[in-house]
Amino acid sequence: MKARDYKAEHFLWSVDDEGVAVLTLNRPERKNPLTFESYAEMRDLFRALVHAGDCRVVIVTGAGGNFSSGGDVHEIIGPLTEMAMPALLDFTRMTGDLVKAMRGCPQPIIAALDGVCVGAGAIMAMASDLRIATPRTKTAFLFTRVGLAGCDMGACAILPRQIGQGRASELLFTGRVMTADEGERWGFHNRLVEPDALMDAARDLALALAKGPTFAHGITKNQLNVEWDMSLDAAIESEAQAQAICMQTNDFRRAYEAFAAKREPVFEGN
Numbered sequence: 001m002k003a004r005d006y007k008a009e010h011f012l013w014s015v016d017d018e019g020v021a022v023l024t025l026n027r028p029e030r031k032n033p034l035t036f037e038s039y040a041e042m043r044d045l046f047r048a049l050v051h052a053g054d055c056r057v058v059i060v061t062g063a064g065g066n067f068s069s070g071g072d073v074h075e076i077i078g079p080l081t082e083m084a085m086p087a088l089l090d091f092t093r094m095t096g097d098l099v100k101a102m103r104g105c106p107q108p109i110i111a112a113l114d115g116v117c118v119g120a121g122a123i124m125a126m127a128s129d130l131r132i133a134t135p136r137t138k139t140a141f142l143f144t145r146v147g148l149a150g151c152d153m154g155a156c157a158i159l160p161r162q163i164g165q166g167r168a169s170e171l172l173f174t175g176r177v178m179t180a181d182e183g184e185r186w187g188f189h190n191r192l193v194e195p196d197a198l199m200d201a202a203r204d205l206a207l208a209l210a211k212g213p214t215f216a217h218g219i220t221k222n223q224l225n226v227e228w229d230m231s232l233d234a235a236i237e238s239e240a241q242a243q244a245i246c247m248q249t250n251d252f253r254r255a256y257e258a259f260a261a262k263r264e265p266v267f268e269g270n
Helices: 036-051 073-080 085-104 120-127 142-146 155-163 165-174 180-186 195-210 214-229 232-246 250-260
Strands: 012-015 020-025 057-062 109-113 116-118 130-133 138-140 177-179
Touching (some): 020 195, 036 085, 109 120, 109 195, 116 120, 130 180, 130 195, 138 180, 155 165, 195 214, 214 232
Parallel strands (some): 057 109, 116 138
Antiparallel strands (some): 138 177
């Protein structure tokens, strides 16, 4: 797959010459809600990125000063109330598959967050590898406020690992807003920047990652995923094998040769 040739239907998508992709949720008049179609398209795109050598990093963001208001009330919530169990399970598995695809693609994903970031939007932020937000970002896992459980799309597995069991429990039981300051203090947001600096900060971070050893970044992301349920002994052995694989790459040799020559390495992702 050539990521830069992909033509998105339900969001904006671009890839620059440095391999930095930007996925923009683009329904600003309604704070960028998700639909059945956008869920499925994003799931399929993130799965396909496994084979996209021209994409090194992905930024996900929203248009118009908000990230996402979650599932569209009229296009998703309403129809769900009329569905039978098999169709409901198809939907909840599909939304969970989006998180699996985001975690499974080798590219680091940076969420650039502003304004409203709730429901499935909060889940997409959670599923990203890094999060840069603005002081006006409001994040909420709203599921209990619409009569659903807080255990949506992997929230009960991932969120406690990011901010701790007690804090995650409060957010998932109450559905209350986590302020930007709380998010930074609790480790959900990597840092806060002013709104007019958000995309520049996300791009700077993306470019730094894109210039790094991208094969090794993919190994790092994989290990962060698979070591969740490993014993310490198993994790150390898994990392030993992963590191030995990376030591066979040309990028490892490039780094050594650059160090010896007292110059910056130029990584090529192989």
